[in-house]
Amino acid sequence: MNYTSLVNNYTNKYVFGRYVTLKNITPFLEDLNQNFKVEERGKSVEDRSIKTVTWGVGPKRIFMWSQMHGNEATTTKGVLDLLLMLNENKEPFIEDWHSKFTFLIVPILNPDGAHYYTRVNANQVDLNRDSIDLTQPESQLLRSLFVEFAPHYAFNLHDQRTIFGVGDTGKPATISFLAPSYNEEREINVNRLEAIKLIVEMNKELQEVIPGQVGRFDDGFNINCIGDYFQSQNVPTILFEAGHYPNDYEREVSRKVVFRSLIVVVSALYEENYVNNSVDSYLNIPENEKNFNDVSIEYVKCKETRDQYIVKIQYLEQLKEECVKFCPIIVDIIKKESKFVHHAIKRELFFKDTLISISEAIDKELTDYVEIDSVMVSELLKK
Known part of the structure; x- marks a missing residue:
């Protein structure tokens, strides 16, 4: 599969730059073809719509959500590039994916935060610290979707600040990954191992295009974080953290890195070519540093x-x-x-x-x- 060609051929023109809101993405979602189901599944604190996109009829279920933090829109752009590719349906593998997978995607979980360009929701709550208490309507919706959909894989999509570098290498963390811990001891069980092997597969491809610019996020356990909670529920969960590429403050290069990563990870699940990847290869990805x-x-x-x-x-x-x-x-x-x-x-x-x-x-x-x-x-x- 020619990932570079795919990434260059599909850039969703409805979104650009750092400010991405429900208003930006709604016209595109409304124009998706008959293979998609777009639904309003809930409302935010300020009564903005929280939409989901369902695609595919296959038995392997992948759940992904973006803009849990409203000012973290790079992964939303990458997701919309993926949806554009699926919607145009020009690539030979898309029909195979359609029969193998079912995607449930929440493009913007926190539409109030997106509107105000804030990390928190309209009640000033960080939704990524609300996985247990479930005090907010957005958190409650995410949990209900998780339970209802019963995914085999979960992709938690975020941005990270420009302060992050890849270890002590002097290179920026253009993207970072994490297979979250499922317990305080940070042990590796079969589900976390699955997430680790998939991250290794993405890293292999990304080293060809952004060598040395892939980081590994800290795996300290916090059950209040959504990814840690989902991992503890025996669902292989991957955290994506889009970061800085040189001179790319609009994060238009970073969006392509996210899009490429999503194509790679779904292709890996389809081909099952990642199963022999090792934990050591994952641990060899340098950890992020604030430097x-x-x-x-x-x-x-x-x-x-x-x-x-x-x-x-x-x-x-x-x-x-x-x-x-x-x-x-x-x-x-x-x-x-x-x-x-x-x-x-x-x-x-x-x-x-x-x-x-x-x-x-x-x-x-x-x-x-x-x-x-x-x-x-x-x-x-x-x-």
Whole structure:
């Protein structure tokens, strides 16, 4: 199967960038062909529709959900690319998949969070910490779908921040995976082993296109997390975490990585070519580390002492007029080298004109996606 050709041929034009809402995806869902069943299965806190998409008639059931956190839309884009491919039905393997699998997909579980571009739902609850208490309508719906559908596999689809790197390699974690633990001891039973082997298969393919940019998420057990709970219910569960690709703050490259991963994992389940993959191959995927900054400015000098400093900046994502803007926030001023950074500005500045010069330095190099806020930049003067 030519994964590159598939990924390049199917990009769903209804979604782009970081802000993806129910309003964006509904016209596409309404236009799906007769092989799909699109239903409203519940409502959010603010009465927005939570839709499901069912496809296929096969005995092997795959359950996937995205945007449990409303500001994590990259995997939603990847899922919609997958649905576009299935809907156009031009590839020879799609009929085979249709007879082998049944997919149940929740494209946006948290439509209120998606609307406001927040991690939490409208009650300010993190749905990924509500798997046991089930205090929220979105969590209750996900659980009822899980019980009703009784999946053989569960795909938990998320985004991760730009701070994550692949171990200590200096490469960003463009995507990370996890076979969640099912108990405190983090043991590997037959169901978790199944998820591990599937992750290894995806990693093999991704190393060909994003070498060294696949990470492994921490497997600390928390029964309040949805993935850990589903794994504890003997359903092989895989966490997908879409992350940063260089200069891809809109995550349009990352969406293709998610789409490719979904094609690979479904193909593996169809071909059953993953069964001999080893636990060691999974453990050899480096764990994520929080070791990246978005920007560093090298150097800012003190005029009196001539000491020089490195300014470390992270972007604050802010929704403005249905567009996500990236506003620079100074998080540290240090003398030593910054560990890893996505964009280094090599320019000498002086404290005396810091407010103007840092704004200009960032604006000159990063105007494609950064909105300068001089109030935020001026935090440097308070250090």
